[in-house]
Amino acid sequence: xxxxxxxxxxxxxxxxxxxxxxxxxxxxxxxxxxxxxxxxxxxxxxxxxxxxxxxxxxxxxxxxxxxxxxxxxxxxxxxxxxxxxxxxxxxxxxxxxxxxxxxxxxxxxxxxxxxxxxxxxxxxxxxxxxxxxxxxxxxxxxxxxxxxxxxxxxxxxxxxxxxxxxxxxxxxxxxxxxxxxxxxxxxxxxxxxxxxxxxxxxxxxxxxxxxxxxxxxxxxxxxxxxxxxxxxxxxxxxxxxxxxxxxxxxxxxxxxxxxxxxxxxxxxxxxxxxxxxxxxxxxxxxxxxxxxxxxxxxxxxxxxxxxxxxxxxxxxxxxxxxxxxxxxxxxxxxxxxxxxxxxxxxxxxxxxxxxxxxxxxxxxxxxxxxxxxxxxxxxxxxxxxxxxxxxxxxxxxxxxxxxxxxxxxxxxxxxxxxxxxxxxxxxxxxxxxxxxxxxxxxxxxxxxxxxxxxxxxxxxxxxxxxxxxxxxxxxxxxxxxxxxxxxxxxxxxxxxxxxxxxxxxxxxxxxxxxxx
Amino acid sequence: xxxxxxxxxxxxxxxxxxxxxxxxxxxxxxxxxxxxxxxxxxxxxxxxxxxxxxxxxxxxxxxxxxxxxxxxxxxxxxxxxxxxxxxxxxxxxxxxxxxxxxxxxxxxxxxxxxxxxxxxxxxxxxxxxxxxxxxxxxxxxxxxxxxxxxxxxxxxxxxxxxxxxxxxxxxxxxxxxx
Numbered sequence: 001x002x003x004x005x006x007x008x009x010x011x012x013x014x015x016x017x018x019x020x021x022x023x024x025x026x027x028x029x030x031x032x033x034x035x036x037x038x039x040x041x042x043x044x045x046x047x048x049x050x051x052x053x054x055x056x057x058x059x060x061x062x063x064x065x066x067x068x069x070x071x072x073x074x075x076x077x078x079x080x081x082x083x084x085x086x087x088x089x090x091x092x093x094x095x096x097x098x099x100x101x102x103x104x105x106x107x108x109x110x111x112x113x114x115x116x117x118x119x120x121x122x123x124x125x126x127x128x129x130x131x132x133x134x135x136x137x138x139x140x141x142x143x144x145x146x147x148x149x150x151x152x153x154x155x156x157x158x159x160x161x162x163x164x165x166x167x168x169x170x171x172x173x174x175x176x177x178x179x180x181x182x183x184x185x186x187x188x189x190x191x192x193x194x195x196x197x198x199x200x201x202x203x204x205x206x207x208x209x210x211x212x213x214x215x216x217x218x219x220x221x222x223x224x225x226x227x228x229x230x231x232x233x234x235x236x237x238x239x240x241x242x243x244x245x246x247x248x249x250x251x252x253x254x255x256x257x258x259x260x261x262x263x264x265x266x267x268x269x270x271x272x273x274x275x276x277x278x279x280x281x282x283x284x285x286x287x288x289x290x291x292x293x294x295x296x297x298x299x300x301x302x303x304x305x306x307x308x309x310x311x312x313x314x315x316x317x318x319x320x321x322x323x324x325x326x327x328x329x330x331x332x333x334x335x336x337x338x339x340x341x342x343x344x345x346x347x348x349x350x351x352x353x354x355x356x357x358x359x360x361x362x363x364x365x366x367x368x369x370x371x372x373x374x375x376x377x378x379x380x381x382x383x384x385x386x387x388x389x390x391x392x393x394x395x396x397x398x399x400x401x402x403x404x405x406x407x408x409x410x411x412x413x414x415x416x417x418x419x420x421x422x423x424x425x426x427x428x429x430x431x432x433x434x435x436x437x438x439x440x441x442x443x444x445x446x447x448x449x450x451x452x453x454x455x456x457x458x459x460x461x462x463x464x465x466x467x468x469x470x471x472x473x474x475x476x477x478x479x480x481x482x483x484x485x486x487x488x489x490x491x492x493x494x495x496x497x498x499x500x501x502x503x504x505x506x507x508x509x510x511x512x513x514x515x516x
Numbered sequence: 517x518x519x520x521x522x523x524x525x526x527x528x529x530x531x532x533x534x535x536x537x538x539x540x541x542x543x544x545x546x547x548x549x550x551x552x553x554x555x556x557x558x559x560x561x562x563x564x565x566x567x568x569x570x571x572x573x574x575x576x577x578x579x580x581x582x583x584x585x586x587x588x589x590x591x592x593x594x595x596x597x598x599x600x601x602x603x604x605x606x607x608x609x610x611x612x613x614x615x616x617x618x619x620x621x622x623x624x625x626x627x628x629x630x631x632x633x634x635x636x637x638x639x640x641x642x643x644x645x646x647x648x649x650x651x652x653x654x655x656x657x658x659x660x661x662x663x664x665x666x667x668x669x670x671x672x673x674x675x676x677x678x679x680x681x682x683x684x685x686x687x688x689x690x691x692x693x694x
Contacts, residue, residue: 312660446661449629457626469660476661488628495630499615 008132009139013065013076019106020064020127024057026102066125068139073113075123087122091115093287095137097280104278109133113140141268141282170265175327175338177260181304185257185329186250188298257328262338269309269342271326283324287312289468290440290477291326291339297433305335309342310438310477312469339439343425351427351437353418359459360481361414368406375402419479426466426494428479438477442497444468450487462487466494537609537618544670545601547650552597554646560590610668612679617657617666631666635659639683641676648673655679 008014032053036046056079065076073092075085096112103110108127115122128136177185258275264285271281290310299305307327326342327335337348376399383394409432418429418437426445429437447467456462462484466477482490564586603623611618616632636657643653653676657666671679 446635446659447629447631447666449627451622452626454624467659467661470662491628491630495616495632498632499634 008067009135011067011069013067013074016061016064016066016125017106017108017127017129018061019103019108021057021061022106023100023102023108023110023127024060025054028053028057066123068136073123073140075125085123087113087115089140092140093284094282095140096282097133097137099278101276103127111136137282141266141284171263171270172265173261173263174269174341175262175330175334177257177328177330179254179258181329182254182257182260183250184299184302184304185306186253188296188302188304188329253328260328262326269326271324281324283309283311285342288342289444289470290438291342293335293339293437293439295332295435295437299329300435303332304329305332306330307335307338310440310468310470343439343441345422345425345439345441351420351422351439353420353427353429356414356417356419356481357461357483359483360417360461361411363455363459363461363481364410364414365407368410369403372399372402372406375399417480419482421490421494424497426477428466428477430478430480440466440468440477442494445494445498448491448495448498450484450491452484456481456484460484464491535612535614535618537611537620540605540608540610540668540670541652541672541675542605543650543652543672545605547647547652547670548601548604549597551646552601553594556590556593556597559593560586563589608670617683619666619668629666631657631659633683633686636683636686639680641673641680643673643676653677655683657683 032046032049035049059079060077063077063079063082067074071089073087073089075083075087077083077085092113092115094114096114098110098112099108100110106127107130109130111125111128111133112121113123113125125133125136255275257273260271260273263270263272267285269283269285269288271279271283273279288309289312292308292310293305294308295305306325306329309324309326311324327338330338333349336350339345340347376395376397379398380391380395383389383398384391387394413430413432416429416431416435418427420427421442424442425439426442427437427439429435445466446469449465449467450462451465452462459481460483461481464479464482464487466479468477470476479487479490564583567583567586600623604621607621607623607626609618609620615634616630619627619629619631621627637660638658640656640658641653642656647653651673652670653673655666655668655671655676659666
């Protein structure tokens, strides 16, 4: 293994770092253990399997060659069937680096090359030296920009990249999530918190004896004192299990996002994160179609928010929902400034949004009333079969108990709606509990569509869908329940601007960052 | 073939634009009628199989006499197939405006789309066997946003070809400011 580190970058076919063998063995260790267990720990069989595995991995290592050619990365591999994969440079979208625990012990990095049009990772280099990995990434992402204007014209934008700013070549840290904030993110984030709160609420409201009775009935035991005690123990265990799960999810959030650092360099955003497995991902500013600020009620109270990017072409690596996570949690003001900076929008702080007409509120209220009536009807039909209540009582109780919460949710949903056109940018906001504010440059719009359901038509409202080159899984940004006439005017105005401002969008002008 | 019509509501594109809204080719109604009829017959056929399978062997006794279920399905579908095409036709408008394609459609769920020509990635025409009998074709425009945002059915096949050629050869960035 004495190839000079830059060998493959100069077109010399090279092997991976020898550590790849260890990495591959580590990856197969689990199936090996399973195989051993299945064969009843019979050690000669285990030894045979291990030798066979080691041999295949060795051959795989010996057969693997990769090199960077002027216009493509070439990977050749395969034992019996030789595979040759050519990833053309202009199709490369991101080069992500990952270091799992074994990589870190052995001092190597895994490189994943993602390309346009491919569903996932197009090429993986299981282990190379960190120096080579960084050099390859820079070569692929920056060399690509040098070829700008000839082959590199992403169809979704239809705009060439403006000339490079030399001073942008240094890496700048834009944001960093603090450990305290990450714990907060774990506690306030997502489904686990909601589920735990719901279960806690259930445990508080429903009398213990009811649990004992019903579980007892399910177990087909008479609810005698001894079994009631047993069930109480069970209930306590369940609570502990839930608390444990909650705690674990907080720990997981902190581990996964540990030292989350967002940087910018040469118009490419970098995300580094992870305690046990280190990730280092990139996304080109040019590919970011929109950014989304997410605030759930807990985070709103704590003045925290998270930031995601809607990225063309790829279903987000770290986002899951067709978006890339740019910051899991951060102070609200900083997140808003960051969103503005990334989308090239002037000013600081939250966006001055316009409200939807009050007919949109009435529509939500009417829907809430209908929903609670439906709950009442459901209760009237189902409850008398289970409990000793009359249908009328169950029905009116069901409706009455849900009406106030539903109306509150409707009011919340209405208040979270908003829209604004701010210079070259459009902002839309929606969400019942989790408020999502989407910011996008007008130049990123692909098409504009107004839709109207029959109910919206009655209220003279319409929804304006702002179609961008988003990943398939993501949601289209939209302005829900605009006044129909206003929606039409806005649609026309925006369509005109799409044409006029294509080459002038803020996102292409480079980030302006007030503070970081 | 195409008939220019006057703007009538706020859903019409502004008059100042060059392309006035057009209706689809009138033949599309007949095409929709025939297509709807065929679909109704096929689905009613499936319903008839279910009908015979369920009610004849008395799996569901004391319910409906054989034939009522299938007949009901056929009636409803045929009624829809007969009633919807004229409404859809009356509602459909498209306009080739100076800088974008404007489409209005939808009976219950209404929509108005604006697709700037500069955002077109590729333009197709589609023609099924039935549409070919009527000499009709569908124009489909694709942007980088997923899901085809623009379909104009019921164009005269030759018109559709001409349109496709015209849209496909629009230089996307020809009038850049700067």
